[in-house]
Amino acid sequence: MKELLVTRGLGLEIDRKNIIRDVDTSLAVGEIKGVMGPNGAGKSTFLRLLAGELCPTSGEIALRGEDMTSKPAREFNKSGISYVSQRPGPFPDLTVEENVRGAVQRGSLFSRRSVRSKVDTLVDLIGIQAKLGLSARELSYGEMRTLDVGMALASEPVLLLADEPTAGVSGDVADEIITLLKGLCRSNDGRRFGLDGLIFVEHDKGTVFHLADRVGFLREGRFVVEGSPEEVRENRAVVQYLAEHGVD
Amino acid sequence: MELVSQILFGLLNGVTWGILLALISSGLNVIFGLLGIVNVAHGSFYMVGAYLAWLITTQLGSFWLALFLAPLIVGMLGILAEFILKPVEQNHTLSVLGTFGVTLALQGSALTIWGGAPKRLSAPVGWKFSLFGTGYSYYRIIAAAISLITLICLWFLLERTDVGLKFRAVQEDPELSVAAGIRVPLVYSLGFGLGAALAGLSGALVAPTVSITPEMGLRIFAIVFLIVIAGGLGRIWNAVLFAIVFSVVRGLLTTFFNPTAALIATFVLVLVFLLLRKNLPTSRG
Amino acid sequence: MSGGSKRYLMKAVASSVAVTSIGVLPLFLGRFQVVLLTEVIIWGVFALSFNLIYGYTGMLSFGQSMFFGAGAYILTYGIIWEFGLPLSLVMVALGGALLGLIVGAVAVRVRGAKFFLVTLVGAILFHLIALDNRWLTGGDDGLLVPLQFRGITENFYLIYGFGLFVGLVTFAIVKSPVGLVFRMIKGDRERAELLGYWTDGYRILSFAIGGAIAALAGGLYGYTTGFVSADFFHWSYSADAVVWTVLGGSGTIAGPFVGAALLTFIREVLSSTWGVVYPVLVGLLLVGLVLGFPDGVVGLLGRISSRYSDKKGADGG
Numbered sequence: 001m002k003e004l005l006v007t008r009g010l011g012l013e014i015d016r017k018n019i020i021r022d023v024d025t026s027l028a029v030g031e032i033k034g035v036m037g038p039n040g041a042g043k044s045t046f047l048r049l050l051a052g053e054l055c056p057t058s059g060e061i062a063l064r065g066e067d068m069t070s071k072p073a074r075e076f077n078k079s080g081i082s083y084v085s086q087r088p089g090p091f092p093d094l095t096v097e098e099n100v101r102g103a104v105q106r107g108s109l110f111s112r113r114s115v116r117s118k119v120d121t122l123v124d125l126i127g128i129q130a131k132l133g134l135s136a137r138e139l140s141y142g143e144m145r146t147l148d149v150g151m152a153l154a155s156e157p158v159l160l161l162a163d164e165p166t167a168g169v170s171g172d173v174a175d176e177i178i179t180l181l182k183g184l185c186r187s188n189d190g191r192r193f194g195l196d197g198l199i200f201v202e203h204d205k206g207t208v209f210h211l212a213d214r215v216g217f218l219r220e221g222r223f224v225v226e227g228s229p230e231e232v233r234e235n236r237a238v239v240q241y242l243a244e245h246g247v248d
Numbered sequence: 249m250e251l252v253s254q255i256l257f258g259l260l261n262g263v264t265w266g267i268l269l270a271l272i273s274s275g276l277n278v279i280f281g282l283l284g285i286v287n288v289a290h291g292s293f294y295m296v297g298a299y300l301a302w303l304i305t306t307q308l309g310s311f312w313l314a315l316f317l318a319p320l321i322v323g324m325l326g327i328l329a330e331f332i333l334k335p336v337e338q339n340h341t342l343s344v345l346g347t348f349g350v351t352l353a354l355q356g357s358a359l360t361i362w363g364g365a366p367k368r369l370s371a372p373v374g375w376k377f378s379l380f381g382t383g384y385s386y387y388r389i390i391a392a393a394i395s396l397i398t399l400i401c402l403w404f405l406l407e408r409t410d411v412g413l414k415f416r417a418v419q420e421d422p423e424l425s426v427a428a429g430i431r432v433p434l435v436y437s438l439g440f441g442l443g444a445a446l447a448g449l450s451g452a453l454v455a456p457t458v459s460i461t462p463e464m465g466l467r468i469f470a471i472v473f474l475i476v477i478a479g480g481l482g483r484i485w486n487a488v489l490f491a492i493v494f495s496v497v498r499g500l501l502t503t504f505f506n507p508t509a510a511l512i513a514t515f516v517l518v519l520v521f522l523l524l525r526k527n528l529p530t531s532r533g
Numbered sequence: 534m535s536g537g538s539k540r541y542l543m544k545a546v547a548s549s550v551a552v553t554s555i556g557v558l559p560l561f562l563g564r565f566q567v568v569l570l571t572e573v574i575i576w577g578v579f580a581l582s583f584n585l586i587y588g589y590t591g592m593l594s595f596g597q598s599m600f601f602g603a604g605a606y607i608l609t610y611g612i613i614w615e616f617g618l619p620l621s622l623v624m625v626a627l628g629g630a631l632l633g634l635i636v637g638a639v640a641v642r643v644r645g646a647k648f649f650l651v652t653l654v655g656a657i658l659f660h661l662i663a664l665d666n667r668w669l670t671g672g673d674d675g676l677l678v679p680l681q682f683r684g685i686t687e688n689f690y691l692i693y694g695f696g697l698f699v700g701l702v703t704f705a706i707v708k709s710p711v712g713l714v715f716r717m718i719k720g721d722r723e724r725a726e727l728l729g730y731w732t733d734g735y736r737i738l739s740f741a742i743g744g745a746i747a748a749l750a751g752g753l754y755g756y757t758t759g760f761v762s763a764d765f766f767h768w769s770y771s772a773d774a775v776v777w778t779v780l781g782g783s784g785t786i787a788g789p790f791v792g793a794a795l796l797t798f799i800r801e802v803l804s805s806t807w808g809v810v811y812p813v814l815v816g817l818l819l820v821g822l823v824l825g826f827p828d829g830v831v832g833l834l835g836r837i838s839s840r841y842s843d844k845k846g847a848d849g850g
Binding site: 474 | 591593639642643645646647649650651653654657658661662664665768772775776779809810811812813814815816817818819820821822823824827
């Protein structure tokens, strides 16, 4: 299987504390990977390393064979990695339309027509037409998260990283976001904004086992187990963790 | 021989003035370095301290009384300013603007009350000792000594009692501090007051050696802000070292260039140092 | 018509009326007031340059006096060397932009409060350098700009046209895709970086444009007064730009002009008797604005008018 993303010995040390230790993992083309684990295990940090927001202190990251490790965050985006962070990211003082346009226009700063059509497609995709003129701070939490996903897709990424995209969002909207993400990965048949891979962090075990092809269980900065949802569900550490936190 | 004595003179002047500069920076180090509040008005507190020293000495006749009263008054002024600006003190941009407003108000008040003409205060200790043919005032040595003693007390307060711990705690994790029973607003008030009082004390100490003008605050602010950042936030002895290096360099350059050019060159050197040094240390300890 | 475009139209009409009425004002004013109005426009343009950097790109810079002074001297030497006004102004703009590129490239290397410090030190340095190089700047005593006598009204319309031009250009910039990136950087620089933008590049660009505009303001001020000195580099000019912008409303085109006009008006009302308290007043005003009205006058008016129109819309529907 062709690999989209590979990490080798990835580590992050802050103030002599190892937040992420020696992580070797990979993501195949077309694969959806769910990351779970207890609080403070380093899930968000792991994603931020992959997004280029943090710079690892050891190891390397490669996207489609290209070394990304020492590149600045913007190069991650240009190479096709997009990131939905844990906190809502739309610019609060800009309108919804400006938020989307700002995310879209980077590749074609002065071609108004192509920006226009891409904005329209994205707005249709995430279904936020009615709110275009509002400033982002006026949106509900769920709408902000949806807008986040839309903005992350704007650069037509190959790999999307999503940090708890549905946490704190009401059930209906959460389902919509999950369906959207799943659709983007599953039907990559010439559709615009199709994805080659998705890595997401999620607290809700139901979502993880339902959405992911492979699941990684992260504890104290390293993957204790990685495998198919069935394998991971059987693992002792995971069983214990699920028992402590209520099984779905 | 002429040059050697000039250089030695520059060195001595640099060290004494550097220790005073370190005292001025120590106040900003408490406010900005430990509490994390950007305080542009620090230089104005220093300016007010100098004017108070002049006023008290000329009105009540005792410089040593002024040295005692000026920090108290300026400290209270600081607590008042912090109280007013409390709502915005965590926002860097707004607190720069707000404390800049305080700067303009204080500077304007000084100008209104005392006018723009420089005030001079004669040294409370008149004697000079002869140094390479020129007289060197004992007062500068005494002022440096008082500064040094104050700095040692401050170091003791911040490093050997739990006061310093509390200062660090409220900035690093306000919520946890509340949970730990620290009265956060009070810590901010007292910390800001302490910083302002240090500025007032240094202003009073410096008063007999400089010309006192409303404008003396902002330029000194730029210098001490540079020193605090270059030395690493919250690190008192690093700032002392940088203050001495700054004024020694300036003093030595003054022996070769005119004072303005020397100041320009010193500024440029510090700026280059600051910009070239990547990953400025922000960890404390 | 949708609420958004209605508001847009209202804004356009209001701006046109305001701009036109300022244009006919000199017909009803005395000579002194026309001179004052001319200065207000120059100060508005100068504050606008700061607003582009602060109000639109989110960088609290204290360095505008560097560009102001540099612009004034470039224009002076342009006139002295007989390049003529148009060519001199082009040189002023280019010089300001170049200086903006250099200062910006240095300043964006540091963040937060340090950024403010670096620009403040820059402003102090430029003032010191100008004082120290009398052969070039004339120091405190300054230089005369060798000008032929012009009518006060003639000069007003020159500055007025120029202010209008700069205002429109700035409007076009902030509404352009580049302006959108500026505003994104103001909102959250790291987020803009994650969306693939080289934010430092855009920040330097904002500095260069702001530098050009501030230099033009400095040049025009020197041209109007016929005199420049090292004090044109004094940091208090930066401070004025900050106060005018915050008072008028940062992040708006009209704000800097409104702020400059209001404070000039207040200063004139206080006149020479109460003039000494003016700086105190400005300082307290700034504290009050920061605490209560961070959007300034224009922001306040905008909020009031939108609340009013929303109410009307709700009543109608």
